[in-house]
Amino acid sequence: MDLLTSLADGFATSLTPLNLLIVLIGVTAGLFIGAMPGLGSVNGVAIVLPLTFIVPPSSAIILLAAIYYGAMYGGAISSILLGIPGASTAVATTFDGRPMAQQGKAGLALIAAATASFVGGTISVILFTLFAAPLADLALAFGPAEEFALVLLAFTTFVGLGGDDVLKTIVMICLGLALSTVGLDLISGQPRLIFFDQPGFYSGISFLVLAIGVYGIGEVLHTIETSKSAPAVTPAKLTFKELGAGLKEMNRLWKTMSFGSLIGFFVGMLPAAGATPAALMAYGLAKVTSKKPETFGKGNIEGVAAPETANNAASTGSLLPMLTLGIPGSPTTALLLGGMVMWGLVPGPMLFIEQKDFVWGLISSLYTANVAAVVVNLALIPVFVWALRMPFTVLCAVVLVLCIVGGYAPSQKMHDVWLIVVFGVGGYLLRKADYPMAPLVLALVLGPLMEKSFRQTLIAEQGNVLAFVERPLSASFLAVSAIFFLLPLLKHARRPATGRSTGFADEPAE
Amino acid sequence: MITADRLIAAALMVLSAYFMWHATVLPIGWNGRTGGPGGGAFPFWLSAGMFLAAGGILLRSLRGRSQYSGNFFDPETLQSVVQVVIALIVTVALIPWLGAYVALPLFLVWYLRIFGGHGWLLTGIMAIASPVALFFFFEVALQILLPKGLTEPFFIPLYAMFF
Known part of the structure; x- marks a missing residue:
């Protein structure tokens, strides 16, 4: 019953008026960010992070987690009403959500999405609560060798499971890690990679600068290009009668929603996978196991429920390795991790011992965020319908101003603002050429940990490289990494000349 | 390409x-x-x-085995992206000199009125409301001073009022 006591203590933190208000603000902001085509949870968190200095660190993390949550709900809104996914995580929701809206069932689709998100969120938060403490206990035994092996494992999942071009993924991982070494050498304290002798590089390159550049400016440039004309918004009204009917309909879909939640949670934990592939897998599974698979894609409510449970569950799942092991399960949680480090909270097993109140406060706030999100989502549907009519140019202008100011605020150096512009343009071009962005951001956040753990191990073992394979846990992590790394080669050997990999969709659902 | x-x-x-x-x-x-x-x-x-x-x-x-296909840029897209990037660079360059509270509204006016083709009413509201909101959020609430450049003297009475 230790767990329930901790959780109860957590609720004592998360139910304080300040934190409740923060959760409400967070999910509302997240819903809007998620609903806006082009902006997803990662963009929202990147842009809002510098603004969170206004509240204490523990509340700031709750705010960001609430935004993350809200954005997962919000993504479905534009998938259904516009037919454009509000975030990449809601791509699968368009398959059946859009046809439903065109058949005049937009209200029902929105109810289905919100209910499914709530179920996915709730099931995954319960799983999270059960797994968090044991996983943190296990991680307490980790030394630097295990830490290094685990970080390496996180990167190899991108190579093995990411679904992007392998060489391009490797380039991005190396680039992110190389950028993370800018500044002062951790061990000797000597300066390195001080480009053009700019003093600004002595303090290193902040993950925030890269994130705002890539996910703020880069995203806006991308949006300018993809959204020239304003899309048509399908009107949706919601009555209590419809709500009742919708909930009744959803009551039949427990099997789909449970599978969706499980897939989402476990796929979400993998750094390379996350909410988008989880949602696609859940959609695929629902279709395969359905008695009427031919109705999918033509407005089947199950096709909305399955991906929406999965993407919400995945967002919770990706928080688990971030909090317990210090390895983020998604780009958004990588930013949360960076934020926590910035505020002096080091994620990982020690957090569960030293900052018990904070950890359980955050976990319990996921429960409140989930309830808040479903209520706000259903209550504000008319507002979303109105907001989606807002021209993209207004949104883009506001985002660009927030990027400039938000980039300046944390360090108060124009150097960082210039870097943001450089990363924004560079990231935009790289993304256009199909270079994946998630490994880059993750590498920059995890780079210092990777280098430190590697060199600490070798110093402690007097340069004995075998130290990494002599410890059983570290050796098994390395073995799994090797498998992930070799996976693309094996695939290549098995089906030669089939051209481009179709990506995660053909990965087995584990 | x-x-x-x-x-x-x-x-x-x-x-x-x-x-x-x-x-x-x-x-x-x-x-x-x-x-x-x-x-x-x-x-x-x-x-x-x-x-x-x-x-x-x-x-x-x-060796002709690229997995990349598709059109990289069409001229029209390239033009709008380049315009926005130039506007961004000009804005960031102006911030230390004219201050954030002049450079950012100028950027908004350019973006909304000229690039976006919106009316003066919307542009005016955004160009006035944004710096006011930024001032209260950053300077008053967070006590983070944004660069002001030439406009610094105009803020001295405001500082006296809020600090």
Whole structure:
């Protein structure tokens, strides 16, 4: 019953008026960010992070987690009403959500999405609560060798499971890690990679600068290009009668929603996978196991429920390795991790011992965020319908101003603002050429940990490289990494000349 | 467009070579004294990995096995993206000189009125409301001073009022 006591203590933190208000603000902001085509949870968190200095660190993390949550709900809104996914995580929701809206069932689709998100969120938060403490206990035994092996494992999942071009993924991982070494050498304290002798590089390159550049400016440039004309918004009204009917309909879909939640949670934990592939897998599974698979894609409510449970569950799942092991399960949680480090909270097993109140406060706030999100989502549907009519140019202008100011605020150096512009343009071009962005951001956040753990191990073992394979846990992590790394080669050997990999969709659902 | 793919791969190779050259300032080999690699090893060998991978992409593309297809830019898109990037650069360059509270509204006026083609009413509301909101959020609530440049004297009475 230790767990329930901790959780109860957590609720004592998360139910304080300040934190409740923060959760409400967070999910509302997240819903809007998620609903806006082009902006997803990662963009929202990147842009809002510098603004969170206004509240204490523990509340700031709750705010960001609430935004993350809200954005997962919000993504479905534009998938259904516009037919454009509000975030990449809601791509699968368009398959059946859009046809439903065109058949005049937009209200029902929105109810289905919100209910499914709530179920996915709730099931995954319960799983999270059960797994968090044991996983943190296990991680307490980790030394630097295990830490290094685990970080390496996180990167190899991108190579093995990411679904992007392998060489391009490797380039991005190396680039992110190389950028993370800018500044002062951790061990000797000597300066390195001080480009053009700019003093600004002595303090290193902040993950925030890269994130705002890539996910703020880069995203806006991308949006300018993809959204020239304003899309048509399908009107949706919601009555209590419809709500009742919708909930009744959803009551039949427990099997789909449970599978969706499980897939989402476990796929979400993998750094390379996350909410988008989880949602696609859940959609695929629902279709395969359905008695009427031919109705999918033509407005089947199950096709909305399955991906929406999965993407919400995945967002919770990706928080688990971030909090317990210090390895983020998604780009958004990588930013949360960076934020926590910035505020002096080091994620990982020690957090569960030293900052018990904070950890359980955050976990319990996921429960409140989930309830808040479903209520706000259903209550504000008319507002979303109105907001989606807002021209993209207004949104883009506001985002660009927030990027400039938000980039300046944390360090108060124009150097960082210039870097943001450089990363924004560079990231935009790289993304256009199909270079994946998630490994880059993750590498920059995890780079210092990777280098430190590697060199600490070798110093402690007097340069004995075998130290990494002599410890059983570290050796098994390395073995799994090797498998992930070799996976693309094996695939290549098995089906030669089939051209481009179709990506995660053909990965087995584990 | 295959040319863009090659150009980007080549640019990444140049970038990684530049990183490698920088990294050699610190020892990149094995440091026998402390055990483990020297301070420059991580950036050097990672950049080397990046060089090889980018080289692989370039080579693959030259041998006609690129996995990249599609149109990189159409002229119209390129034009709007370049316009926004130039506007951003001009705005950031103006901030230390004219201050954030002049440069950012100017940017909004350009973006909304000229680039976006919105009416003066919306543009005016945004251009006035944004700096006011930024002032209260950053300067008053967070006590983070945004750069003001030439406009610094105009803020002295405001400082007296809020601090």
